[in-house]
Amino acid sequence: MTTARANISAIAEDLYVWLPPKRGWGLANCGLLASPRSAAWIDTPYDPSLAGEFLAESRKRLGPGVPIDRVIVTHANGDHLWGAGVLPDAEVITTREALEHIHYEPTPQQQHALIAGGDPQSPLGWYLSRHFGGFDWSATEPVHPTLMFHGELELRVGDHPVHVIGLPAAHTDGDLIVHLPRQRAVFAGDVIFGSTPQFPGDHPVHWAGPLQNVIDACTRVLATGAEIIVPGHGPVLDRAGVHDHIAHLAHVQERAHALHAAGVPALEAARTVIAERRHPELGLPERLVITIGSEYRHLDGTALPGVLEVMSQVAVVARELENGTVPGPRGAADADRQGQPA
Template identity: 25%
Template structure:
């Protein structure tokens, strides 16, 4: 039942007529990046609205970045890092394939930065076009060859830099099938990429291999790693958070999942489930990010849990 439902969802996504996502330098004119200290050697670079948060570990041996924002913001990203460090940017870890996290790769590679990612994320780089999940799904052209990760791994990788071990590890297919968490144990900072955001319900990109079950499993991994003082950088969101905030996010997902499963067992179709508003208790907090809402999140849950049938009149 699950495999059949997932196949249905994937096939539906593939058959959609999806426009291309385009952006220009002008779109980012006047967009300034800020940088704030998180803990220890780790900083966070943000654009207005808290989208695509960058982790930056700095020190005398060099700078390691987590993600690279959109291409037109590359110079501003470098400038932001230079506010807190005059060391070279040496390493970049891509947490996943989406354009707001890999767009600056080419510029950084031209500066001599070595790019790392999971095996699955590099495979996504090699596709004829890359999909961005918001607003019903949009496509962007593939990144240039120089923007691709040079070093990839299937499980975990450790960096030893600035007197600190940096742990990067693959998590179960969650936001995508290539999601990486990056943990800085000495600084006690955990970067979760887009598996966790404070701005919307989880974005589960089924087209790129994401899943609800993997999202829950990955967040449970993060909760297990995090201690009472751990600082957690969300992929999107204005604030660094702590473990208890992440636990509440996980519990919200489990509550909605349980409600949807109960309705499936009652034989409800997708339009009936959405009409029943299983997210009602959470919508005020979790529907503030344009392009991903209840109408996007609930169908992913419904089909992954084995629901069948389509929404009427949509």
């Protein structure tokens, strides 16, 4: 992928974070935990080009011959997993439940073919090309986790303890967080999307839910006592930033429940919340289609549709936003708007 170079910086003792240079789909944060004898990655970049860049920067911060022999994957979205192929000898660690989401997404080469062969005149083809066309998975083989666990896992990287905590379904089935007690840090994966006034991020997107599980996962992050929280995307946060994120999630939850109770269909509910523009600084508002759709499925007891069906709806709303034609609220006049800004 051709892009400005990512930034890698030290955030605690022997701990580094690799931050992509801009926001957007697929540009995930990654971590390196170093020691004199071994090292671990926490998540990987999306494609071999970005993963190779992260690998080169990681090796600059390790002693001669020190291997990166573990990759801890916070969840099974490809933008956190697929780059592990540049470390073919590393142990890839994730939860057992994450396997379900691996099977839900296309393989890397299927996704590459879908984007390369898409119709640019269709909303889905236009959207996938715009947001994913810069990545190259043409030769990327699927990544198969080699150590799967349920619950919690205690590891060490050199003298550094690593506490890996599996979560109930939240952003995806099989989320985990990585607590580094010595560094007072947590890598939260996509249960948290970072945003600050100085560095606004993107709208959170959640495939599994319900949102209460995502909020509970954020609370679990805070319960570790960590002072440094690395979200899956966006800037590194402090504890106050996580509290702000919880408040945002709770607002989306409240609006989804109110609109559902008023009989507003899920897609129309997403359009309604987008039109309210509570957080205009956040990018990719069309992702509310996924998050609110997930919340509706829990309220209705229905199953997750195919990923292309979901992304087609996202693309339609994104094109409406592009053209300035997102419909205003329809059928939502009686929905509770408590807490909405004037």
